[in-house]
Amino acid sequence: MxxxxxxxxxxxxxxxxxxxxxxxxxxxxxxDDLDKEAWRILADEQKADTSNRDSNGGEDSK
Amino acid sequence: MIAASGLESFYQQRTAYSERPAEAEFSLNDQYLIYDDPDMAQRFCQREDNGSVTARLLLGGITCAACTWLIEQSLGPVPGVHSALVNLEQSRLDICFDPTQLKLSEIFSRVESLGYRPRPFHASTQREQMSAEYRRDLRRLGVAGFGMMQVGMFAVALHAGDIQGIEEQYQGLLRGFSLLVSSFVVYYSAGTFFTTAWRHLRQGALVMDLPVALAIGLAWLASAWATVSGTGQVYFDSVVMFTFFLLLGRFLEARVRQKHSLTWFDAESTLPDAVSCQQGGQWVTVPRTQVVAGDVVLLRPGETIPVDAEVVGGTSAVREDTFNGEHLPRAVVVGDTVFAGTINVEGALEARVLGSYLESRLAALQQSVEVAQTAKPQLARLADRVASWFVAVILLVTSATALAWMQIDSSQALWIALSVLVISCPCALALATPAALTAAAGSLRGSGVIVRGENALEALSRSSHLLFDKTGTLTEGKLGLATVQLLADVDQDQVLAIASSLQRWSNHPISLVFQDIAEAPGFQDIHYHLGQGLSGQRQGLQYRMGSDTFCRQLCATLPPAPDAPLYWVALCDEHRALAWIGLNDRVRPEAREVIDDARAGGLQVGLLTGDSSAQGPLLAEELGIADVHTGLEPQQKMAQVQRLQEAGAVVSMVGDGLNDAPVLSLADASFAVAGATDLARTQADFVIVGGDLRAVISTWRKARACRRIILQNFGWALGYNLSAIPLAAMGYIPPWAAAIGMSLSSLLVVANSLRLNRQPSR
CATH class of the missing domain: 1.20.5 (Single alpha-helices involved in coiled-coils or other helix-helix interfaces)
Known part of the structure; x- marks a missing residue:
């Protein structure tokens, strides 16, 4: 003890x-913004989407 | 449900997004060019060390998280943008960009092309205060939560020790650490109760925080003394748990309200920032703040007038619903004065500026809103009224107990008196109101009513008068077709088709009436005559539509307009008068029901309108309102409400326009209906989102139900205290029973409040 x-x-x-x-x-x-964060999990999926596209775009331009 | 609909819109936006590149399809709006001026920009931008600039924009029209997603995703890939973050609760966009690649005007235009209204974000002290308060509350709550877990663990060991037996050194150890943790919680989290109670006590007011502070303070002191002296009983767990529950209740209640508070809105932000000003014979776009009295500005049709000015060229009509709530414009000619915040409807005007914003009529309106805020009578809260006599009773009972035990067994007297204080802990009592208000606000939001006012539900439940604005509140706020009086051998459809094809060429509010009516083919050469009407040609015949005199010039046989108090428009051709078309502002279909219900519920119904025409009394008669006041300026509306309040009435007001903002702010409880102006929304305690006026009555019923629940909660909390106090006074209640009893009674209060969440059965 x-x-x-x-x-x-x-x-x-x-x-x-x-x-x-x-x-x-x-x-x-x-x-500070409890409402948006609840939605972020849904938005992330698209974010990955666009960043992929962005990186593709970046490669194209190179 | 929301998630499902939100997701759908996500995917819609997503497909729309991938189909077109972000760089395309936006046009630079000239109006935003002024923000490229460094002086204008530095007020809401911050230059970082690496040369990038962070700008803060206030966005109008953001309603949900999908909007923030759309904005962030659309701005993110724009070349030159480092990061774009939207804060939903403040409707604020923080965008970090490279000023060499991207201009501010382009960002503004892009945001606008997404369908939001960007404005520079100016930090206001009120807004800063609100977010600081929010953080402070959250910190207190977090600390109390951690403390509660820790002290709770020690308490379990201590209570078990009470029952099984515990060595004195370990009891001392556990109590010592409990004292340590709870001291911090009491100091950090519960400090707010002490300061509020003390502040009100100095002014002679007994508020709910006083018994709370007493209970926390004394229970903590007694337990601390018990720990140091090694005698008596400790109540650290009750103290900390009580603190946490109360902070949680208040935090949730405040959050429900703050979520939709727009207290930072001011009338000036409705004015355009860019103004076309005449300088050296040319029109140049300058910031509004740089325009001084004597400058000549150009007011284009369809735009909001930026300054108070005297017309020096052109004729037009201005919509002044800002000041009188009416939607029909007032015709202006050279020499007339136009006011900032009104809308120029018909033609371009040249006008000489009369003064800065601060001297304008709009600023005066804003000022009366602020005056109203301070003049609003403070209704005593139910909780505070209960608290005042609760304190007295508790102190009396405690002293009586102490005195009685002095006679019986003086060594026990102190401890028993203290246990009475702790048992009578007003946790359930203090939770009674916030729990019920939070539940009621949540339920109302489900039915399309946003609760913003702090004390609004209580005030509403006690209101004796229900006052309405006319235009836009009891009526739909836009003109509609009332009647067509045919003057020749034509059928009504034909007349309306002709009217419709002529009105296509007008942007006067009247033209909206004919928007959905099929046009008559074959019209040519249609002209819009400012302030008079329209003319056109079809199959060799001249047609005219508009005012009495305008049509009579073409067709002298036009009879005078019928007597009925409608807005009459004439239609004629070269040879004959065709029709008088009567327009009016249609009464909302549910208005009658709402007013009947309100009267059946014992409310005095009244009408306060800025309209001075015969429409007001007529409408009142139709709806059965006896108390009618017409032609009121915003300040006169305030005076009316103030008069009622001085006579002891509790006044609820329903309105929509900018001109209603001061009176909404003054009334004890107020509603802004759907489509209300931003300023009216910010002043109203309730915002009706759905557009159905019946929500006023259902909210009123909910407020009454809420009051009933609060009274039940008080009844229970007091009943619990009344039955527990005698037991405590006789020395029968150990600390663990006190802790359980307190939690159970609080839970019961919360559960009872949740009944408000049920939708009303009709």
Missing amino acids: DSLYLLIPVALVFVAVGIKLLLWAIDNGQY
């Missing part, structure tokens, strides 16, 4: 890191 003296502080460090990460993400604006 003495391990509690070590494990609980370790857990708290993890929590502190988690909170820090979350706050960083919020301040970075990652949560």
